[in-house]
Amino acid sequence: MAKSRRHHNLPDVVRPNLLEDIFPYDLPPKIRFDGPAVEYIDGKPVQFDFSTVKDRDIVITDTTFRDGQQSLPPYSVDQMVKIYDLLSRLGGPNGVIRQTEFFLYTKNDRLTLDRCRELGHRYPECTGWIRAVKGDFRLVKEAGLRETGLLTSCSDYHIFHKLKFPSHKACMDSYCEVVQAAFDAGVRPRCHLEDVTRADIERFVLPFVDRLMEMSEGVPEELSVKIRLCDTMGFGVSYPGAELPRSIPKLIYKLNRECGVPSNRLEWHGHNDFHKVHINGTTAWLYGCDALNSTLFGFGERTGNPPLEGAVFEYIALKGSLCGIDTLAITELADYMRSIGLPIPDNYPFAGHSFNVTRAGIHAGGLRQDERIYNIFDTEKLLGRPPRVAITDKSGADGVVHWVNEFFGLKGDDRINKIKVHRLARWVIDQYDVDGRLTPISDQELAAKAKEFFPDYWAKYKANV
Amino acid sequence: MATVEERVKMVTAKVLDLSPEEIQLEHSFTEDLGAESVQSIELVAMFEEEFGIEMDEDAALAVTTVGGAVDFITKVCKEQGVAIEE
Numbered sequence: 001m002a003k004s005r006r007h008h009n010l011p012d013v014v015r016p017n018l019l020e021d022i023f024p025y026d027l028p029p030k031i032r033f034d035g036p037a038v039e040y041i042d043g044k045p046v047q048f049d050f051s052t053v054k055d056r057d058i059v060i061t062d063t064t065f066r067d068g069q070q071s072l073p074p075y076s077v078d079q080m081v082k083i084y085d086l087l088s089r090l091g092g093p094n095g096v097i098r099q100t101e102f103f104l105y106t107k108n109d110r111l112t113l114d115r116c117r118e119l120g121h122r123y124p125e126c127t128g129w130i131r132a133v134k135g136d137f138r139l140v141k142e143a144g145l146r147e148t149g150l151l152t153s154c155s156d157y158h159i160f161h162k163l164k165f166p167s168h169k170a171c172m173d174s175y176c177e178v179v180q181a182a183f184d185a186g187v188r189p190r191c192h193l194e195d196v197t198r199a200d201i202e203r204f205v206l207p208f209v210d211r212l213m214e215m216s217e218g219v220p221e222e223l224s225v226k227i228r229l230c231d232t233m234g235f236g237v238s239y240p241g242a243e244l245p246r247s248i249p250k251l252i253y254k255l256n257r258e259c260g261v262p263s264n265r266l267e268w269h270g271h272n273d274f275h276k277v278h279i280n281g282t283t284a285w286l287y288g289c290d291a292l293n294s295t296l297f298g299f300g301e302r303t304g305n306p307p308l309e310g311a312v313f314e315y316i317a318l319k320g321s322l323c324g325i326d327t328l329a330i331t332e333l334a335d336y337m338r339s340i341g342l343p344i345p346d347n348y349p350f351a352g353h354s355f356n357v358t359r360a361g362i363h364a365g366g367l368r369q370d371e372r373i374y375n376i377f378d379t380e381k382l383l384g385r386p387p388r389v390a391i392t393d394k395s396g397a398d399g400v401v402h403w404v405n406e407f408f409g410l411k412g413d414d415r416i417n418k419i420k421v422h423r424l425a426r427w428v429i430d431q432y433d434v435d436g437r438l439t440p441i442s443d444q445e446l447a448a449k450a451k452e453f454f455p456d457y458w459a460k461y462k463a464n465v
Numbered sequence: 466m467a468t469v470e471e472r473v474k475m476v477t478a479k480v481l482d483l484s485p486e487e488i489q490l491e492h493s494f495t496e497d498l499g500a501e502s503v504q505s506i507e508l509v510a511m512f513e514e515e516f517g518i519e520m521d522e523d524a525a526l527a528v529t530t531v532g533g534a535v536d537f538i539t540k541v542c543k544e545q546g547v548a549i550e551e
Contacts, residue, residue: 397506417522422510425503 018372028377031317037286039240039249046253050286053318058285059098060311061267061293062087065112066101066129066149067305068295072342079340080112081119083296086333087308088121092324095123096315097308098291101149104128104139113143127190132174134181147188149228150178154205155195168204176211183219190226192269197235201245201254209259226265227255228293231280234273234303238283248280252287267291272303281306282314296333297344297351309333309350327382341464346443350383354443357388390440393432397425407443407450408461416457423453466550469542470535476511477531480504490532498531512538518545 023029036047064087065080075083084100091097102116103109113126128148130136140148152175153163165171175191182189191212199205209227216224229251237246244250248268255261268284268291270277281292298307309330316322334344334351346354356379371387380386391403401421410416418425427449431437451458467475470490478485481498494500500508509525512518512534518541528537542549 396502418506419509419513419520419522419525422503422506425506429503 023372023377025372026378026381027320027322028313028317028382030320031314037240039253041250041253048249048287053286054320056290057264058290058292058315058318060091060096060308060315061098061291062100062124062295062308063129063269063293063305064100064295064299064308066103067269067300069103070301071299071304075340077108077112077115081115082336083333084116084124085119085121086329086336087124087296088119089326090312090329090333091123092322092326093122094324095125096312096323096325097124099127099147100124101127101129104130104136104143104145104148110143113145132178134178137181137185137187140182140187141185145187146222147190147226148182149190149192150182151194152178152191152208153194154208155199156204157198158195159204168200168207172204172208172211175208176215179212179215179225183215183223186223188223188226190228190267192228192230194230195232196229196251197231197246197248198233199245201251205245206254206259209255209261213260224265226267227261228267228269228291229255229284229289231268231270234271234276234280236270236276236280238276238279248283249287252284252289256288263288263290265290267293268306269293270306271301272298272305277304277306278310278314281311285314285318297337297342297348299342307349313350328384331384354388356385357390357443390442391428391446392440393429393437395428397421400425400428403446404450404454407447408454408457410457410461416454421453424449427453468550469539472515473512473531473535473538476515477508477534480507480511488531490530490535492531493529494531494534495529508534516542516547516549518542518547 021030022032033049033051036049038045038047040046064083065075069075087097087100102113104113117126125147126145128140128143128145130139130148130150132150132152136150137148153159159165159168159171163171165174179189179191193199193205196205212225212227231248235246236248236251238248240249242250244254252266256263256266266289268281268289270280270284270293277298281294285292292306292311294306294308294311295304296308298304298310312325312327312330316325316327330350338344344351344353346352349355356375375387391399395403397418401416401418404421404424405411405415408416424446428441431441451462471485474485474488477483477488477494477498481500481504483498488498492498494505494508505526509520509522512525513520516538518538520537520541525537528534539549539551
């Protein structure tokens with residue numbers, strides 16, 4: 001170890017090197033690569049050049065209305081139409097948010113789909129989600145959809161213990177019958193390989209995908225099977241050296257290069273049971289999966305799915321430009337979600353109330369000198385959310401009343417005046433003058449006091465949030 | 466019933482922790498009586514509570530002296546039909 005040490009001279013630097021080519025501030029920091037990644041697959045080194053991601057047509061797909069809704073009370077039709085409209089704006093004219101999927105089983109499912117399509121947006125394209133049941137293709141055809149997801153569970157937990165197939169072959173034959181039914185109906189099947197990160201890769205997944213590829217050779221390109229890799233329990237692992245079935249690099253390599261599934265027909269769908277959901281999705285992009293399936297704010301079954309807004313910023317960071325994305329729609333979507341009773345944690349990146357609020361006095365001092373010091377990028381420009389400082393003894397009644405009106409979302413004539421916040425302003429001052437406090441007051445503390453001092457406003461604006 | 470002046474002095478004394486006898490009509494709330502920013506807000510709030518009136522924020526905070534407050538509150542009470550002893 002000592003022999004490999006290298007001395008590093010300290011040059012005479014008198015001008016700041018702000019690395020603005022990587023941290024442009026008016027965009028999220030760029031992610032750049034300076035060499036290939038190497039993964040050992042079946043004992044042999046395989047190189048992956050991540051820099052090609054800049055030129056690949058990687059996309060985000062959405063499952064807010066399907067997986068996202070499986071963890072929440074159902075959305076109303078109007079709510080889904082509103083969310084779809086904002087998703088379209090967010091993804092922009094280039095279709096960075098390329099597709100979203102809908103249930104097709106109830107009258108409301110169909111009504112929602114119809115109303116979303118009536119908006120006339122090209123993107124996200126509406127696709128379906130059905131069981132792997134031949135009869136369900138009638139629903140897809142009736143809805144006039146070109147593509148539908150269908151559940152093809154592939155771990156032995158599912159094949160043997162849930163679906164009670166007697167063998168891998170029986171299971172594969174059954175799935176392939178449904179795929180054939182999709183072809184016959186003129187609908188593109190998107191096979192959701194449920195629980196793939198816990199599956200028998202060599203003895204089921206690869207032979208099954210081989211067969212799907214063979215079947216696809218007999219149909220037009222627009223009907224050829226797409227594959228969604230579903231990390232149903234969040235077991236996927238991103239780093240090199242991990243073994244199958246948990247290795248995302250190896251899974252994608254096997255399907256992409258051994259089975260020959262083109263990147264534009266591969267999609268990753270993750271879950272957050274082990275806090276890996278976002279990086280696993282990005283890893284799938286980098287190793288050759290073009291589509292990253294996600295949900296707004298990560299709402300989804302159990303611990304949730306890859307957060308769509310996180311994928312959006314990752315996309316911009318990898319591409320180095322906005323590519324038509326309207327990031328301001330993220331803030332509108334977050335506000336809308338909160339308005340319909342779906343909580344977003346205060347510290348939740350990009351959308352939580354306090355994601356860019358500094359509580360440390362020393363950080364507040366830094367922000368005053370140059371907001372870039374403690375702000376991740378120009379959050380006012382990209383999200384309509386300037387960096388904020390939590391209330392302190394220096395805030396005065398003006399600061400307190402500003403906080404109260406923002407907290408309750410009061411605008412125009414509904415805004416509370418300074419006189420009405422005198423008790424809260426006094427409480428703030430006394431925290432420092434009487435109690436000797438030295439730290440900023442958090443939004444949580446202020447919210448508790450707001451509940452105490454403004455019970456009528458709390459009942460009207462916060463009780464159901 | 467106490468007069469408006471007596472009631473204004475009483476509230477001012479309570480908020481600023483002074484004796485009512487120390488307070489003169491010509492006194493400035495901030496320069497003579499030492500009212501800090503938040504105490505100015507508290508004074509207006511306490512006047513509203515004492516007289517049962519609602520005052521325009523900007524107009525009320527523009528009043529600088531005790532005598533000015535007596536005149537302003539008298540006017541607002543009359544406008545809002547609140548009985549007072551002048």
